[in-house]
Amino acid sequence: MEDKLMLMIPGPTPVPEQALLALAKAPIGHRSGDFSKVMADVTAKLKWLHQTTNDVLILTASGTGAMEAGIINFLSKGDRVLVGDNGKFGERWVEVCNAYGVNAEVIKAEWGKPLNPEDFRAKLEADANKEIKAVIITHSETSTGVLNDLVTINSYVKAHEKALIIVDAVTSLGANNIPIDELGLDVVGSGSQKGYMIPPGLGFVAVSPKAWEAYKTADLPKFYLDLGKARKDAAKNSTPFTTSVNMVMALQASLEIMQREGLENIFARHLRHRNATRAAIKALNLDLLAPDDAASHSITAVVPPEGLDAEKIRATIKKKFDIVMAGGQDHLNGKIFRIGHLGFVGDRDILTAIAALEASISSLGYSNFTSGAGVKAAIEVLNS
């Protein structure tokens, strides 16, 4: 059926109508007084979402652009940094560091397992000369559905005192409680097509005063992603270059929706959807890649049993129900599929996705579950 596509992937996520209507408006000038008013309002709302009084800067870039900006503005060539790597996105920050000549010491965990905070503690405590300039981690590792223990790792960074903490919060901001000021997070990057409920195209970076101190001496090359320029113009409710004005207006609409729902309710909804999805997967006797105590609130990676191909399941759900789920990346391609429950997702979407999954695996000949068990398990969580 035409126009019935339903995205259950970890970005782009579904977009509410008010945001779509903002995108359909005739553009206004990015240097106009009207647009400055939008910028002022959006910036205040972004600080609300980030639970911070720090600068939150808007970049016309995807999430990777925001994270790259978060690295190159605060570090210098040869700086020693610790980078957590337990998936595709952790790997990406190592690649960004390598591209700019930052000396990344990689702290690894197996894909599907969380980073071990004690690995960070050991390195930070051993650093008597305070040479480690930053700790870079991915909070919700989208490739595996693992949620890394940001609070504990951050506590070790705080004990070190010198190092900055730089966080990829692309699939956790707007899903998890991340009180930036309370935790003292220095650099937090995110992207519009995830928890913000708008299409791809904008990146966001929250920057602490301590990070701005580091900016003064950071010598990595930068121009378009120079956050000092962005900060200067943000103070005048503007941007250094032409921003995506309609996307910023869509952002204003989505942030208004988020404010009406309230942060507590948004976080509770994502947690409920995670729990419902995981309960359903278990009831269907399929395996979960991430453990219960380190499971992302926005993305669930599922491991089908031997003989049931993950890509076949995805193709069947797409063909029969117009529902898009994500595949596995790199060596997990064909081994897992991932259900996104991030942003503009309601209980109805979860029930629909689980029912469609049941129907699809049944049609592929998988029968190791009681008919309706997934939906029943999800309902129990959603009703509790």
Ligand SMILES: *Cc1c(COP(=O)(O)O)cnc(C)c1O
């Ligand atoms: C989506 C995502 C990004 C950003 O990817 P882009 O394609 O550049 O928007 C970064 N980190 C994580 C964890 C993500 O899920």
